[in-house]
Amino acid sequence: MKNILTVLELLPLFGVIALWLTPKENTKLIKQTAVAASLLTLVESFIAVWNFDIKFKGFQLVESYNWISAFHIKYAVGVDAISLTLILLTTILVPIVFIAGWHESEDGRFSPKTFYVLMLVLETMMIGVFAATDVFLFYVIFEAMLIPVYFLIAGYGRGERAAAALKFLLYSLFGGLLMLSAVIGIYIISTNQGVGTFDVNELSKLTIDQSTQNWLFLGFFIAFAIKAPLWPFHTWLPGAAKSATAGTSTLLLGILDKVGTYGMIRFCLTLFPGATKTFAPWIITLAVISILYGAILAIGQKDINSMIAFTSISHFGFITLGIFALTSQGISGATFYMINHGFSTAALFLTAGWIVKRRGSSQIADLGGLQRVVPVLAWSFFIAGLSALALPGLSSFVSEFLVLIGSFSQYPVATIFATTGIVLAALYVLLVVQRALHGEVKSGNESMVDLNLREKLAIAPVIALLVFLGFYPKPVLHPLNVATSTVMSQIGVTDPIAKADK
């Protein structure tokens, strides 16, 4: 079967066309169509996995067509294990978000139909951004996908949604513009060296002098750091997460922000290895600050969604730490972390979303005693929380452990600081669990209803994956290790060998 990835990108768009043909009033049919389209995409992504050769180094399932030949721009896609797992994360989470947030689309400023159109367009773009192997193509999708997210937050969110959406958009676009100048810069360098290409493999073979590398690296890195979000570029995130619907937040933090950390590996590391080594200590510092800052602020949050957003800042700190430690454990830990964080954030946002929807308030103080009223919901939230604090037995533990091992050999002091993040994580999770789930049943909570079958069906696979990958991470971790070793050899670094002296 040819063009697997292109078909994968197009399937959600076919869903959009199908939605366009369904009558606006028939909300149920619209939802069913959207779910069907996303499930079809999921099946296609399994086909992609089936055709993927784990041992092969480099991009697979590649396709390449001329797009704008005047600038040597190609529509070029291909995947390695890192991008394929992220694509899989996308195709799994989108139907779950649809099923979990069945009524999310109904009280927005626009029609439910528009909601699913935006969501499916977003899915196409998310798959495309991970599959792109042409830097220009990547950039175009990286920027264009902000538009559907903007309308999803501003059109269907709560509270100060318009302002939050605008802030998110302006921050991201600003980073994107910096990246654009770096993208143009590296293209001009390739032209001057006689290649003239945007192909990421070709670009990684260029020789670029150190000071130019530094500037171009920063152009890419700042864009990714805003996206990821790393302290001090994070300020757009809490507002956006607080205002967006649970489903949008899930996709925003679970997948879209991964484009930032994914971009760091794919572009910062492989295109500018020299600059990566120069800036690594500084970035490690920012990462550790993010870990601690996010965790400490998470403890103090009153709003449950902002709390989850701050925990994510902390987790993105861990991912960045793992990447820039430049060891194979660090990078493969970070890539695995991206997947786990995707699922655990999804579980947190979706369960929190149900709680907020039922209670009509997102203040942690308004909750209390949920364990007694809605046991299944409370348990789900509890497990999601445990996964956020990286409890052994859940998959996030594996990745966090790998990141810490990987970075300890290079940056012991930073790693020790980062490790305190784990303690803080236990604190912010357990405090919320205590306040929201246990204790007296606060007034207003008595009549809450527990999860229905649809919601159980939505959350079950996420929890199952968190547990399964916690006990048996090999199916995901092994391919990631192969991809990581390719990245390591591209940067030209090797793992530090343990010193033999006693």
Added chain:
Amino acid sequence: MLSAPHLNYALLAPILIILGAALLGVLVEAFISKALRSRLQIGISLIAVIAAFIQLIRVRNLTSTSAAVGSVAIDGAGIYIQLIILALAFVGLLYIADTDNFTAQASAIPGSTEEASSIAAGSQQTEVFPLTLFAIAGMMLFPIATDLITLFVALEVLSLPLYLMSGLSRRRRLLSQEAALKYFLLGAFSSAFFLFGAAFLYGYSGSLSLNGIADGVHSSGANSVFLLIGIIFLSVGLLFKVGAVPFHSWTPDVYQGAPTPITGFMAACTKAAAFGAMLRIFYVGFNDVQWDWKPIISAIAVITMVFGAIAAIVQRDVKRTLAFSSITHAGFILIAVVALSKNGLAAALFYFISYGFATLGAFGIVTLVRDSSGEITDLNRWSGLGKRSPLVASAFSLFMLSFGGIPLTAGFIGKFSVFTASYESGNINLVVFGVLTSAVALFFYLKIVLMIFFGESRSDTLTVVIPSILTRVAISICVIVTILLGVYPSLIFNSLQTFATFLH
């Protein structure tokens, strides 16, 4: 004994067709009854533009510097710019065809009984069509003219009708007349600068043709101060026409006062024509003294971009906002001028298209949003438009996103190609300024989108009129071009690779 000059009529035909149609239009005004005039004029104008377009396509591969005794150069870039101008003018004419925007009798004093009676009689000022055609002819001549006299004549032929057309608004006539007068006075002033510069250049090089001036740079023994004075004054005349800071002050007032269809036409076509001429003058005439003028034009490009973007943020009026946005875009095109390379030229030509169609589209939508006293240009009253009329609001947002340079719109490719050309020529500073300005500009473009879709609806009297078929076609063309060239710009760039050259 004088011999008749040899003219290559096939190559000059596109301009002659337009001029002929304009003259025909004047005759129609004189001899045809009132009832028929308007339709006839629309038909003549549209057919003339299409015919000229087809003729240009037919002769696209013939190049010549001697088509009109050496005073025009028909070359790839010249033909391309003419095609762009005609395409933009076609859309502009579709708006102008909605004569409801124009005063019943321009000579009547605003508010007088004469005005009232001419409105009651259903009079129409259909002279706007021949005037438009004259302006188009001037615009087509301007970018292919290769000597300073022809340039000046073309400049006046394109400007004079525009001065008149700016004063023809049906509503808020005093504002419109003020705009016309302001445009005329400042325009006359800038023409004088242009002539003054031309005189100095002649004095320096002993030649009026661009090639002669370029040769003069090497061979003339004259003091090069004359050359510099000439370049600077000539540039002032051109920069005025494109609305670059600090010669921009007419732009917001004229854009606001002129009838909206005219504003759209003027903003899109004049910019293409004036930049076309500017590109030729700098690329052909002043190429060898580039180190003298590049710093000045670069500085003007930066000031223009930054000033336009910052001033646009505080505007309340949609037409003034678009005026400042057009100033910002003039700055971006100036970056392409300074790039001084084939890619720079190609980027500029692409930018004319992406900017031109988005501008025409945006002004077209402005004509639709009205209350009983005419167009609503107060941006605050546009708040919540998305709820009332999602389609119109989406189209307007698309044009804003294209102006802002969001990927998958033509505006992004325009910006990308300009930045790439500039980077390639080593002007990295300009790219950095361009990128930062884009961020500022994005702020006000997005603010408008935000307000349209998410603002509370404040104005009960606001209505979105059902557009006429012609206006609908025009806006659809703009939407299609903006998306199509954003997704597949090779449609234009493949041909630009062969066409983006000037004959020396």
